[in-house]
Amino acid sequence: xxxxxxxxxxxxxxxxxxxxxxxxxxxxxxxxxxxxxxxxxxxxxxxxxxxxxxxxxxxxxxxxxxxxxxxxxxxxxxxxxxxxxxxxxxxxxxxxxxxxxxxxxxxxxxxxxxxxxxxxxxxxxxxxxxxxxxxxxxxxxxxxxxxxxxxxxxxxxxxxxxxxxxxxxxxxxxxxxxxxxxxxxxxxxxxxxxxxxxxxxxxxxxxxxxxxxxxxxxxxxxxxxxxxxxxxxxxxxxxxxxxxxxxxxxxxxxxxxxxxxxxxxxxxxxxxxxxxxxxxxxxxxxxxxxxxxxxxxxxxxxxxxxxxxxxxxxxxxxxxxxxxxxxxxxxxxxxxxxxxxxxxxxxxxxxxxxxxxxxxxxxxxxxxxxxxxxxxxxxxxxxxxxxxxxxxxxxxxxxxxxxxxxxxxxxxxxxxxxxxxxxxxxxxxxxxxxxxxxxxxxxxxxxxxxxxxxxxxxxxxxxxxxxxxxxxxxxxxxxx
Amino acid sequence: xxxxxxxxxxxxxxxxxxxxxxxxxxxxxxxxxxxxxxxxxxxxxxxxxxxxxxxxxxxxxxxxxxxxxxxxxxxxxxxxxxxxxxxxxxxxxxxxxxxxxxxxxxxxxxxxxxxxxxxxxxxxxx
Numbered sequence: 050x051x052x053x054x055x056x057x058x059x060x061x062x063x064x065x066x067x068x069x070x071x072x073x074x075x076x077x078x079x080x081x082x083x084x085x086x087x088x089x090x091x092x093x094x095x096x097x098x099x100x101x102x103x104x105x106x107x108x109x110x111x112x113x114x115x116x117x118x119x120x121x122x123x124x125x126x127x128x129x130x131x132x133x134x135x136x137x138x139x140x141x142x143x144x145x146x147x148x149x150x151x152x153x154x155x156x157x158x159x160x161x162x163x164x165x166x167x168x169x170x171x172x173x174x175x176x177x178x179x180x181x182x183x184x185x186x187x188x189x190x191x192x193x194x195x196x197x198x199x200x201x202x203x204x205x206x207x208x209x210x211x212x213x214x215x216x217x218x219x220x221x222x223x224x225x226x227x228x229x230x231x232x233x234x235x236x237x238x239x240x241x242x243x244x245x246x247x248x249x250x251x252x253x254x255x256x257x258x259x260x261x262x263x264x265x266x267x268x269x270x271x272x273x274x275x276x277x278x279x280x281x282x283x284x285x286x287x288x289x290x291x292x293x294x295x296x297x298x299x300x301x302x303x304x305x306x307x308x309x310x311x312x313x314x315x316x317x318x319x320x321x322x323x324x325x326x327x328x329x330x331x332x333x334x335x336x337x338x339x340x341x342x343x344x345x346x347x348x349x350x351x352x353x354x355x356x357x358x359x360x361x362x363x364x365x366x367x368x369x370x371x372x373x374x375x376x377x378x379x380x381x382x383x384x385x386x387x388x389x390x391x392x393x394x395x396x397x398x399x400x401x402x403x404x405x406x407x408x409x410x411x412x413x414x415x416x417x418x419x420x421x422x423x424x425x426x427x428x429x430x431x432x433x434x435x436x437x438x439x440x441x442x443x444x445x446x447x448x449x450x451x452x453x454x455x456x457x458x459x460x461x462x463x464x465x466x467x468x469x470x471x472x473x474x475x476x477x478x479x480x481x482x483x484x485x486x487x488x489x490x491x492x493x494x495x496x497x498x499x500x501x502x503x504x505x506x507x508x509x510x511x512x513x514x515x516x517x518x519x520x521x522x523x524x525x526x527x528x529x
Numbered sequence: 530x531x532x533x534x535x536x537x538x539x540x541x542x543x544x545x546x547x548x549x550x551x552x553x554x555x556x557x558x559x560x561x562x563x564x565x566x567x568x569x570x571x572x573x574x575x576x577x578x579x580x581x582x583x584x585x586x587x588x589x590x591x592x593x594x595x596x597x598x599x600x601x602x603x604x605x606x607x608x609x610x611x612x613x614x615x616x617x618x619x620x621x622x623x624x625x626x627x628x629x630x631x632x633x634x635x636x637x638x639x640x641x642x643x644x645x646x647x648x649x650x651x652x653x654x655x
Binding site for chain 2: 442459462465516517520521
């Protein structure tokens with residue numbers, strides 16, 4: 050497909066609302082540009098067709114199944130968009146709640162934030178939440194800063210944070226950016242092993258970051274023991290909410306003993322994502338960490354009025370301008386209320402059921418390294434196919450030809466040739482069956498005609514990319 | 530393809546010791562596992578490392594992986610060609626794709642011979 054620049058024909062232009070609306074008519078002559086701006090010249094119809102065709106080449110969950118493991122690419126009901134688009138919210142200026150006497154003009158928005166914090170606290174069993182962090186990794190950094198503030202306040206000397214070898218890469222990155230040394234603990238049979246933890250745990254450990262279920266889709270069965278071990282050295286336990294979609298309404302992480310949790314509202318609670326944002330990574334804490342939460346905090350007076358409270362002398366301060374991504378919070382609020390307690394539990398149950406159904410139907414065709422009851426996702430491996438020189442990447446590319454988004458491949462790192470599949474609760478059985486049948490067909494083709502898989506994709510506008518060359522010879526600009 | 534005349538670390542680095550100089554690279558097995566390399570981050574000449582400590586990293590289209598110093602000592606030369614041509618590591622891991630040269634301090638310890646390393650990669654493959 051040609052770029053809009055290649056379609057440019059000098060002198061061609063769009064339709065102006067009335068005659069004589071050339072720039073000379075309303076811009077003073079001395080401010081007009083001398084040279085050519087370098088933008089393409091195209092008719093309105095050229096532009097409409099160009100961008101409509103581009104949009105049709107986009108892939109989204111509105112069009113087809115998106116089994117991207119670890120990412121929870123579920124369908125988000127459109128009513129949340131309607132709520133987030135209500136003019137009573139979209140026309141508010143974010144500075145209003147901070148202006149003397151203007152609090153009365155934004156009570157609804159403040160109530161949404163206050164109530165969302167309460168709902169998230171209820172779902173996770175935490176004592177208090179901040180909605181400010183703008184994304185998951187931002188939530189992690191905020192969480193680790195809360196850890197640091199807690200230890201500083203207690204006079205603890207802490208230098209290390211432990212992460213399991215199955216962790217998301219953002220965990221060690223967040224800990225390192227906050228100034229901690231990262232210590233990795235090896236998994237045994239796919240989960241954290243208390244004996245391995247004991248080997249790396251000492252008085253200098255500030256905390257441990259865990260995801261449960263972990264990135265293999267497995268539940269961390271040793272949590273009670275891990276909590277007890279960490280408490281002995283006054284280390285805090287951090288819950289990465291990336292996989293909350295498997296356990297919401299089933300396990301309250303605060304009740305299990307986690308001290309800090311971040312949630313990805315854009316994954317679990319109804320915001321489409323994958324296009325680079327906006328996200329939202331609220332952070333919840335247990336009671337002893339509440340004084341350190343970022344400011345401002347939404348508070349409620351006895352007469353039911355909401356206001357912003359800045360009186361937290363031990364707070365880590367500001368982590369975001371204003372109150373985080375309010376639109377995303379609003380969608381999460383609407384989604385949680387609409388699902389209700391029963392709906393939230395059913396969402397998790399269906400996510401887990403879908404993953405186990407797929408795992409079971411695929412187990413004869415693909416290696417499943419930890420083949421037992423999984424949570425909301427599972428990790429298969431292309432290790433059987435490699436003897437025909439068909440790799441996880443080839444299988445992912447072959448799925449593109451079948452019309453799907455590829456699953457996550459080569460992650461988690463501890464499984465060679467990993468293919469990580471997360472069906473989510475929003476797909477029906479027919480879709481799951483069709484995807485499974487297509488995967489089985491690919492597995493069979495990997496034996497009978499490996500070259501066909503190695504050549505995939507062949508049906509897309511862009512066929513097999515040279516990923517190595519793209520990474521080695523980066524050319525990111527175009528001369529206008 | 531595991532040369533007999535080299536020493537190996539379990540973390541898949543090789544080293545060739547000549548006098549007090551050790552040439553270090555990553556093994557054929559390591560480069561196969563990583564796939565096409567896109568970036569090699571090496572230490573600087575003059576840096577010193579303890580055996581087993583992290584001295585750099587390699588990135589491929591699949592993953593990023595740390596490189597560990599197989600010996601204790603000072604870096605006296607790095608393979609500058611890799612900055613523009615990381616593919617040399619894939620093409621000739623034991624030749625032009627070498628990474629750094631160490632002036633070693635003391636005797637190398639805890640390294641494996643070709644037979645010992647073969648056992649390590651066979652165990653990892655299963």
